[in-house]
Amino acid sequence: MNWRRAWISGFLVLPFLVLLALGFGTDPHAVPFVLKGEPAPAFRLESLSGEPVSLESYQGKPVVMNFWASWCEPCKLEHRLLQNAARRFAGEVVFLGVVYQDTKEAAVDFLNKYGNEMTQLLDPDSKTAIDYGVSGVPESFFINRKGQVVYKEPGVLTPERLFGELEKIMRD
Amino acid sequence: MRYLYLGIIVVFLFGQESRAESRLTGAEKAKAEAIGAVLRCPVCQGMPIVDSPAKMAIEMMDVVNEKVAAGESEEEIINYFIGRYGEWVLLRPTAKGFNVLVWILPPLALLLAFAFIVYRARGAGKREAVEDKSGDGSEDSTLDAVRKEVEL
Amino acid sequence: MLGVLGRSLILLACAFASCGAICGYWGGFKRDTRLLKWSSRCIYLFSLAMLAANGVMVYALLVHDFSISYVAQVGSRSTPTLFTIASLWSSLEGSILFWGLILGGYISVFNFAYRNRYRAYMPFALATLHFIAVFFALLISGPADPFEPVFPVPEDGPGPNALLQNHILMLIHPPMLYLGYVGMSVPFAIAVAALLKGELAEGWLKPLRQWTLIPWAFLTVGIILGGWWAYEVLGWGGYWAWDPVENASFLPWLAATAYLHSTIVQERKKILKVWTLSLVLSAFLLTILGTFMTRSGVFNSVHSFTQSSIGPTFLVFLGIVLIFSVGLLAGRSHLLESEGRVGSLLSRESAFLLNNLVFAVFTFTVLLGTVFPLLTEAFKGVRVSVGEPYFNKMAVPLGLLLVFLMGVGPVLPWGQPRLDVLLKRFLLPLGVGLLAVVGGVLLGLDDVLVLLTFLLVGFATTTSFIEMFGPALSRARERQEPYWPVFWRMFKTGRRRYGGHIVHLAVFMMVTAIAVSQSYKTSIEASLKQGESMQINDYTITYKTTEGRQEPHRFSVGALVDVFKNDVRIGEMEPKLNYYQTQREPIGTPAVKTMASEDLYLSLLSFEKDRSRVAIKAYVLPMVVWIWVTIPLFVLGACVAFWPKTRRSQAEKAQA
Numbered sequence: 001m002n003w004r005r006a007w008i009s010g011f012l013v014l015p016f017l018v019l020l021a022l023g024f025g026t027d028p029h030a031v032p033f034v035l036k037g038e039p040a041p042a043f044r045l046e047s048l049s050g051e052p053v054s055l056e057s058y059q060g061k062p063v064v065m066n067f068w069a070s071w072c073e074p075c076k077l078e079h080r081l082l083q084n085a086a087r088r089f090a091g092e093v094v095f096l097g098v099v100y101q102d103t104k105e106a107a108v109d110f111l112n113k114y115g116n117e118m119t120q121l122l123d124p125d126s127k128t129a130i131d132y133g134v135s136g137v138p139e140s141f142f143i144n145r146k147g148q149v150v151y152k153e154p155g156v157l158t159p160e161r162l163f164g165e166l167e168k169i170m171r172d
Numbered sequence: 173m174r175y176l177y178l179g180i181i182v183v184f185l186f187g188q189e190s191r192a193e194s195r196l197t198g199a200e201k202a203k204a205e206a207i208g209a210v211l212r213c214p215v216c217q218g219m220p221i222v223d224s225p226a227k228m229a230i231e232m233m234d235v236v237n238e239k240v241a242a243g244e245s246e247e248e249i250i251n252y253f254i255g256r257y258g259e260w261v262l263l264r265p266t267a268k269g270f271n272v273l274v275w276i277l278p279p280l281a282l283l284l285a286f287a288f289i290v291y292r293a294r295g296a297g298k299r300e301a302v303e304d305k306s307g308d309g310s311e312d313s314t315l316d317a318v319r320k321e322v323e324l
Numbered sequence: 325m326l327g328v329l330g331r332s333l334i335l336l337a338c339a340f341a342s343c344g345a346i347c348g349y350w351g352g353f354k355r356d357t358r359l360l361k362w363s364s365r366c367i368y369l370f371s372l373a374m375l376a377a378n379g380v381m382v383y384a385l386l387v388h389d390f391s392i393s394y395v396a397q398v399g400s401r402s403t404p405t406l407f408t409i410a411s412l413w414s415s416l417e418g419s420i421l422f423w424g425l426i427l428g429g430y431i432s433v434f435n436f437a438y439r440n441r442y443r444a445y446m447p448f449a450l451a452t453l454h455f456i457a458v459f460f461a462l463l464i465s466g467p468a469d470p471f472e473p474v475f476p477v478p479e480d481g482p483g484p485n486a487l488l489q490n491h492i493l494m495l496i497h498p499p500m501l502y503l504g505y506v507g508m509s510v511p512f513a514i515a516v517a518a519l520l521k522g523e524l525a526e527g528w529l530k531p532l533r534q535w536t537l538i539p540w541a542f543l544t545v546g547i548i549l550g551g552w553w554a555y556e557v558l559g560w561g562g563y564w565a566w567d568p569v570e571n572a573s574f575l576p577w578l579a580a581t582a583y584l585h586s587t588i589v590q591e592r593k594k595i596l597k598v599w600t601l602s603l604v605l606s607a608f609l610l611t612i613l614g615t616f617m618t619r620s621g622v623f624n625s626v627h628s629f630t631q632s633s634i635g636p637t638f639l640v641f642l643g644i645v646l647i648f649s650v651g652l653l654a655g656r657s658h659l660l661e662s663e664g665r666v667g668s669l670l671s672r673e674s675a676f677l678l679n680n681l682v683f684a685v686f687t688f689t690v691l692l693g694t695v696f697p698l699l700t701e702a703f704k705g706v707r708v709s710v711g712e713p714y715f716n717k718m719a720v721p722l723g724l725l726l727v728f729l730m731g732v733g734p735v736l737p738w739g740q741p742r743l744d745v746l747l748k749r750f751l752l753p754l755g756v757g758l759l760a761v762v763g764g765v766l767l768g769l770d771d772v773l774v775l776l777t778f779l780l781v782g783f784a785t786t787t788s789f790i791e792m793f794g795p796a797l798s799r800a801r802e803r804q805e806p807y808w809p810v811f812w813r814m815f816k817t818g819r820r821r822y823g824g825h826i827v828h829l830a831v832f833m834m835v836t837a838i839a840v841s842q843s844y845k846t847s848i849e850a851s852l853k854q855g856e857s858m859q860i861n862d863y864t865i866t867y868k869t870t871e872g873r874q875e876p877h878r879f880s881v882g883a884l885v886d887v888f889k890n891d892v893r894i895g896e897m898e899p900k901l902n903y904y905q906t907q908r909e910p911i912g913t914p915a916v917k918t919m920a921s922e923d924l925y926l927s928l929l930s931f932e933k934d935r936s937r938v939a940i941k942a943y944v945l946p947m948v949v950w951i952w953v954t955i956p957l958f959v960l961g962a963c964v965a966f967w968p969k970t971r972r973s974q975a976e977k978a979q980a
Contacts, residue, residue: 002654009650010650010654013647017646020639032706034256035255126228135228136215218568223562223565225927259706259709262709263711263712263714264711265696278685278689289669290669294669
């Protein structure tokens, strides 16, 4: 047995193992967030009550955009939290809900059942969702006064996250 | 969530009768399909949007079709999606920077393999010429002799 | 109660395996026959314990004992019995338990087959298998414990993964794949034994070859069945998407195939010993890597089982085996020197060498593409994807190169060729290849790659046929004997060679079918009102109505359509969407009308509740059925190559 050669070659494969180990640290299903710091994509959508709404109309105000659907179980979890925040920060922060891959009727039913304090928009062909790089619901975007996307929550919002990010977009 | 790629609840898909696809010419349709073949469907994790039956993929394909109809170039359309979903959305890494490796290494390996074989065979050929022809070579000289080697 | 029983059995299995490993290595080095006997007994005991543990689990699934974690996770009172049994391998923990059972089966048969032979090697081989068995027993008793108690005991469970109980192929495809994966442990152990012993005697090559052929055949069938399953269930008209999990099964297959070829050169020319052994070791390592990729969630894939704690355990095992293999290979390689040498560039050994290097490059490419996202994430912090367009671009030339070599290789003689003889031998195959191209053009095919495939396949198929039937012809003529008895005699003495050619023919058939089905598939998507029709190629599809059916485990919605070909009604089809309780998204059952020349494939995308309208995607996919048809051909080839020689044919060979 040539031990020296054996050991040296054995350790040559370590980088590969380290690479695989590193792979553990990452969530393979997460879609990267590339809009960070970029201007938020503009949109013009119809609200549930029928008026046209565009992002420009909220210029100078911080905006929270929440993509959701009535068929989405996790969306129910964060619904009340978002409603409370929308009530509390009314006038300071704009809370927009965007209905994703859902019918108007189902969305209205859902909101009648669970309550609503936000402006709800319809995105029938998901153009706006694609513009924001949405890959599933719920997903929330935080936009500051300058109209830049500051943060994306790729899942259910926690109160800490929500209020922490709200503070940031209200500050700058 | 794991099997979201099968998200075929497209019960709500109707209402968009005039999909952009139907307005495309043959060449434009081919162009859109080529673009759709390299874009990854975000809810399927690994399938191109042109193949996937998921609603998200169908909608992304619509965006591609519309942009093709509006006369945007392949590069512009792909860059649009990269701007939204990152390089991750591209099923075929761009041959730039670090990614060059994934394109270069396999052909390089093949080239090295060829070189190795030519090198070994030429060495062998010279030796064979100097030494005497060993039995292996000559016994093969006729067709029938080879046929006799049924026991491989 | 059952849980305690199951877990005790696993711990028992673990104990037997550990004991066997120690006895085996110790006995092997000290040449102590008593210890070796115990090592061999431990194998049977391990297998019995594993069998019993699996029996307990199946029983628990059948009686719906939801106090056991795995049953609570995958069991359901509404699942049909057949799928309840199959749920043993439908989820992570159960599939690893099942893995243990297969491992037990393999090593018992291996041990029994060679109980009185290869005394110098067997201890090391058995000990290595014991070591692998210890790992799996540990995995089942700890990180992937399926027998964990659940409290409070639920009334009912969610049932197995809906995707897996959606199609009957799921009953056969995973076991086939596992038989392939697990079986690679045996050649690994054989190779390790050779390296530990420091020599690779002629006699030890045969077990190595035969025990690689078995898992290779299972893996081949498993991979094709996997493609078939994807085709019948996923509804996108495709069968292979270069998904990390598919790659995980393809990688060991590539390595094992390379081995099956390199061993021919090794036996014949006494060269490539180290290379051959490395291929065997890699095949096993790649199965472990594949399992790691599938089960740990490191890779982005639709098939991945949920993320779990078994990832790190697997990584440690992979690390140990990898370092051990590479170290062993490096430390022992000088003992396995080549005795022969390569002939000229146009010799058969060069063709084999090239074949092996192409396989190696192929394996490397697939591996690189699969782990590349990890690389960029680690080095650049950017997440990229490597998918179908990349792999297709890389795999097509490599695949065609392999077909070319399959055609040229058998024509080239060992050693030094004579050019004039060579050219004569190329004429007929080349002619047939060109004829195939002309035929393709006349049929209206215009894709360059498809025509190139026709040329190469025509060439290679002819070579294979000449190689199979030609020798007997010249022998029969020479001796003026009737043809078939001569052929049969040659067939019996040269089974491996004939088996190899049968497998090659299967590959040619598959390559052609893949090339044509990929290049000439057409699809169209339409939304139809009742009575409306859509048109694809020669087919007219008319929507009639939608039907919903409540089945025990699912609610199924089917769209009934009439299908006409050139205005002649050829039947009714019903693409379906199935709704499972546990799953929001429905799972499709595409309707496939299979014909010899093409498949009509309908996928139901959506429907309206009042039946007024459906959206259907229709595909016409030429020649797809020829991919599945290769399965029996592959199996036949493997069997022919594997079948041991009878004494009589050995005697005949001695005479000849």
